[in-house]
Amino acid sequence: MTAADQTTASAETSTGSKFDSVLDDALAALAGRTYFSRYPESPSPRVYGETAAAQGLSAYEGRLGKPFEGLQGAFDDTTVGDEVSPYGPTLGVAYPHLDVDAAMAAATDAIPAWRDAGPRRRALVLIEALDALNKQSFEIGNAVHHTSGQPFVMAFQAGGPQAQDRGLEAVAAAYAEQSRVPESVTWEKPGKGEPLRMQKDYRIVPRGVALVVGCNTFPTWNAYPGIFASLATGNAVVIKPHPRAILPLAITVETLQQTLSDNGFDPKLVQLAPEADGEGLAKTLAERDEVKIIDYTGGPTFGAWLEREGAARGQQVYTEKAGVNTVVVDSTDNVRAMLGNLAFSLSLYSGQMCTTPQNIYLPKDGIDTDEGHLSFEEFGAKLGGAIGKLTGEDEKAVEILGATVNDDVRARAGSLDKIASDAGGSVVADTRQVTHPKYPDAVVRTPGLIGVGVEAQGAYTTEQFGPVTFLIGTDGTDQSLSTFRDTVRKHGAMTASVYSTDEAVLDKARDAAMDAGVALSENLLGQVFVNQTAAFSDYHGTGANPAANAAYADSAFVAGRFRVITARRHV
């Protein structure tokens, strides 16, 4: 490098916005992977204000039974929407339906000014939008509660502040990656006579229109990383929500559009594309030439189609599909805490998290614990007991279990005996139907446990979404770990955990997790659960196994969303 080389990196310069320090703090946390949260997860009145809960509920109720008026977009003259809460009530919200041609044109037209605003300006506008969304956390929490079936506190937390923190994480990750490209540089190559001197300007350009396909169970949490990462890198976004979970994303789009407008940008940078059940709008949108990025959460069949056909069309496709999350139990010095932690992990939202454990491997000869040796059967009975204790009172149970989200889950929960006998195993702890004290139509289920041998791979290597868990008896922990590794390499997983008092076993478990390409939680006994990841510190997924090709939010999750165009000339 010569002394004459000069780099201008004005993308990194503060702009005087009140959000500058937020971005800088988020960048520092992301670099250090330390604890960071901008949006408090507690729904306490002391945090969000005495009237926030009531106002949020009222705002939610004010949306029901009428057309959703707040959206901007290129619409045809039809409406769609027939959301019914898993708790029973019909939402009755009618959403305007996009005119796809016009919507794509509007999105494309909106891009240049947003692109030219540059990475830092975009990041600050998006943080302003996240702050605005945070103020709506109770309203969005109710909308997530009544579309996903999550219990309310979880819906508030995961659908509100935790989703917002994941959005901020995506903004920070996208900014970090873009800010590494200088805006302009004087390049000077020494030679025999005068050096060759060129000015090179580097422009960050977006890929085009980004499609985000939302899911039913986590309409905001799984969508925000893609939405915010694509917007932060200068793309326009079209969001196709799940037909049974439109409202949380409609409110999100309305707020994003308002913030974009307030800052002088075209609100149609973000458009909502709700569909009628069975319309197949995601496929129609994915096949558009304008669409260059897809973020998808959903079933593996359509996900694989998007990956294959998207690649053929030059699209960058990020998917989260399905997997078999795993717990390996070797031994413990605190069996009570272990069972309590596991019972909560299995019960939370009736096992309908993409991160809920499904397969628990333990030696068929049992495990050593602080309460003596436990046989395989005793372990199953005790875990069933811990679940029963946690979910014994209907009124409290529904605040953990939520409601089953769809008929598939209900059918699976209702046929535990058949699943067990098909697998050559037996029901160790039956699922219990809970009556919701407020919503009698809600179908609420406690987790059921099925005991099988390690040979029953046909059953436990398929995702059994919902309250179904396999206890799998192995020849010993070595076989537990090798089956874990092989199964996850082939069938994928979002999470894994291990319980052992033996450092050598934990080392082997770490090696197996590395080989399997899944994150590992070790000896969770307290208030951290394997289902849960923290923005800025834990990656959600790894991208290293078939469950997902991406992680929230590593550099691979953002680096493919923009390109760099150089213009060079002699000076």
Added chain:
Amino acid sequence: MTAADQTTASAETSTGSKFDSVLDDALAALAGRTYFSRYPESPSPRVYGETAAAQGLSAYEGRLGKPFEGLQGAFDDTTVGDEVSPYGPTLGVAYPHLDVDAAMAAATDAIPAWRDAGPRRRALVLIEALDALNKQSFEIGNAVHHTSGQPFVMAFQAGGPQAQDRGLEAVAAAYAEQSRVPESVTWEKPGKGEPLRMQKDYRIVPRGVALVVGCNTFPTWNAYPGIFASLATGNAVVIKPHPRAILPLAITVETLQQTLSDNGFDPKLVQLAPEADGEGLAKTLAERDEVKIIDYTGGPTFGAWLEREGAARGQQVYTEKAGVNTVVVDSTDNVRAMLGNLAFSLSLYSGQMCTTPQNIYLPKDGIDTDEGHLSFEEFGAKLGGAIGKLTGEDEKAVEILGATVNDDVRARAGSLDKIASDAGGSVVADTRQVTHPKYPDAVVRTPGLIGVGVEAQGAYTTEQFGPVTFLIGTDGTDQSLSTFRDTVRKHGAMTASVYSTDEAVLDKARDAAMDAGVALSENLLGQVFVNQTAAFSDYHGTGANPAANAAYADSAFVAGRFRVITARRHV
């Protein structure tokens, strides 16, 4: 962030190797995109030593007419190889042929120790290998010369030091991305009582086996970025060279294996997979479960297959395929220098660079220059004259033109009249067959120019690889720019340039290049050519148009080659 948060980033710590400072300098250059080169491009004896050229030639000649003995790998008992120099001589080197099953097993077995060595150790070992390759630049230069047909000095530069600089750039880019992930952090979440405290360890894991598919024209330059980026991120690499350009990569693999061995790593981390012509080994290898990354340079049909099927298999696929490189001529204040620069760009290696301009747009009414107005026909005649002057003497011409690489190129060069008449145009400057003074069997061609109207899109939107250039008459510069933009968006391009004395036109050209997703060179008049890019500063391609889905070496080129696996536990 709390004060108790602690981050360990030992990946960034110096290790005391003599290559530490090389890596640090490369990282600084990459961050600043300033001029940087470790490997001198001049083949001068003052740089490489008085005896280097003769020793390199002798080493090259010592490879000919016998089995290539230096490779390690899992071989079957056959050999392949029937390379014939585009200059005439038969190379006669027989290469051992991989046993694919055993080679994949060997590659997989080699990964864990390489993975566990960590990003910095890998980077330093790879820099040692690049330094060793640099000492072989004359040997490799001769091998590239006699497989690609590049003129010798170009083969030395592009095949040797410039390829090595691109390799170093990939190592630096990969290290930069990996080093942003801390090794370990104490995460502390504040709560009502004691904070929740966890230790989180982050492990960089490779994707698996990386397949690199080489091309005929730039066997090392186009392969090194993928090879070094994949190795730097912990993967094993299997290299499938083009059947007519095996030797440069065989020497490369031999040296890489030696350096890996010297440092205590399994040499089978890099294996050469030469094939017989027509064997289809690239497809066989691409379909292996072990293969998780593919780097491909070659034709668009197989490239598109790799992208589609690779995505379906969860592979990360980086391709460089084909495009139509473009020059827009609006006006100039130095017509002589412009024509000289363009003539060289078209002549260098007979237009067989993926970066050679193919389409030159100018107003059919001509352009304003410092020598007065030039009509379309006068421009064509003058450009033909400049080419003729540059390539008029056979002996000097072959040092620019090299030799045609294959029968396709020869056929195209030999049918200029037909291409012109099919396009409804005419030959403006005919291609001239040059007799090589040393190699009478070499087919050497000067660039031919075909004049067409802008309506002849059927001809000029297809890549005419080799010495065929279209002069395309437009209604004016606005149409030139819009046709440029639309054509590149649809058909791709690796390079673009513009000549204009009008800042407003240059601004429009920058906008068009941004929309087209291609890098722009402006008013090149001297010793920088649109075909050439500089490592650490210019991106090779952008990934933003159909010519290539990747750029050497941006963050997207490296971020998909590794994943991060977390292990977390309470402390």
